[in-house]
Amino acid sequence: MTASPSAPDVAPAPPSAPASPTALYRVITVVVLGTVMAVLDMTIVNVALRRLSESFGAPLQTIQWTATAYTLALAAVIPTAGWAMARIGAKRTYLTALVLFALGSLLAACAWDAGSLIAFRAVQGLGGGLLQPVGMAMGMRVADRARLGRAMGLLGLPILVGPVAGPVLGGWLVDSVSWHWIFLINLPVGALALVLAARLLPKDAPDRRGQEPPRLDVPGLLMLSPGLALLLYGLTRCGERGDATSPGTLLPLFAGVALAAGFVRRALTARAPLLDLRLLRDRTFAAGIGTLALFTCGYFGSMLLGPLYWQQERGRTATAAGMLGAPVGLVVGMTMQIAARRIDRAVPRRLIAAGCAVAALGMALLAWQTGTAGVAPWRIVAGGMVMGVGAGMTLMPAMTTATRGLSPDRLAGASTALSINAQLAASVGTALLSVVLSSAGQSPSGFRLTYAVTAALLALAVLPALRLPSHRQE
Structure with missing residues (x-):
């Protein structure tokens, strides 16, 4: 399309x-x-x-x-x-x-x-x-x-x-x-x-060519910005308290959803909307942003788990927990550099779907290892590094694929949509996994269940990834 x-x-x-x-x-x-x-x-x-x-x-x-x-x-x-x-x-x-x-x-x-x-x-x-x-x-x-x-x-x-x-x-x-x-x-x-x-x-400096400067879509801004803020506030409260049913969580969530829905309606009908949702009519962009939504929800949402596990279950200091997480970050960055260059010549569907699957495997390994008492730290770090390989194969290659076919004058709207998508998905993931961990109890079995839920989210990202182009993009 x-x-x-x-x-x-x-x-x-x-x-x-x-x-x-x-x-x-x-x-x-x-x-x-x-x-x-x-x-x-x-x-x-x-x-x-x-x-x-x-x-x-x-x-x-x-x-x-x-x-x-x-x-x-x-x-x-x-x-x-x-x-x-x-x-x-x-x-x-x-x-x-x-x-x-x-x-x-x-x-x-x-x-x-x-x-x-x-x-x-x-x-x-x-x-x-x-x-x-x-x-x-x-x-x-x-x-x-x-x-x-x-x-x-x-x-x-x-x-x-x-x-x-x-x-x-x-x-x-x-x-x-x-x-x-x-x-x-x-x-x-x-x-x-x-x-x-x-x-x-x-x-x-924009060349107006005799046209008036673009006007800010004030009604759209008054719906989207407060809507996003209320959604993120409700999700943050849910993650902090581990309770999705309190009025302090539900009211901002419902208000945020209502404002966001109003913005969607306006964006699809207004002549010059604040955010061009018509971008989603592009099949590749829609598949890319869907992949990133699910993957970001699991990947960035899981970042709260590592420090908590090392400090609470293994008695490590905050600095030691950061050092134990460093190899995962290094693997993500190194893999990302290779995969982001490879995507210029590779078939996007194969590379990105494989990355989602590898990341899900790494999260599944973390679920298995953290639920086992007395497991050697290097085994947990190794599971995280497997996940990091998958993340490096997915994140920037998916963004590249989603935007490669867009005309230059649509890139500003695309980058804005990708940023909003990432912020919302990460907040949803953090809140969801916080609730799961709180409900299951911060114990080895609780961490095992939470990492398993994360692995499921990453595995689900394979589905939209399979709708990405099955041929090299020129």
């Missing part, structure tokens, strides 16, 4: 001539630096929550709002990415995102109580929510179809660096320096990213 005509609210197409390899690597360098900063920040803050609770004299449930506020701000701003790129250009939007993130980091480092820290983390989230979709759109635009897989592989480097370095760096900063530095460390990185972005990113 061919893609429908582009909605007028996405950024204009770049020149038809493909960018040089030098221009491609300049853009990727800037995007990777900014994304690494955001990914590291999230993993570092998660490690530091208990220390922040002690420093501010606030309950851990209150301090956890530093992560929740960031996520809610992220959800609120992601839908505006396509409009912002069309209005002021991708480069200016990316520079704005970097400034917001750095400013939020500085303010968070100067926080005087839990409330101010939560508010300043929301400022960070406004910047972080734009970094990924705008960066991905710039990378996809500058790469021609023959180099798209390689470009996406490089754009996926933060997935390698964040899970490996974040927990270790965060543990060292809060133990050896102070909690302020978990935010201050973003300032030199953000300053470098700003300088490089200003110098290396190509100018892309």
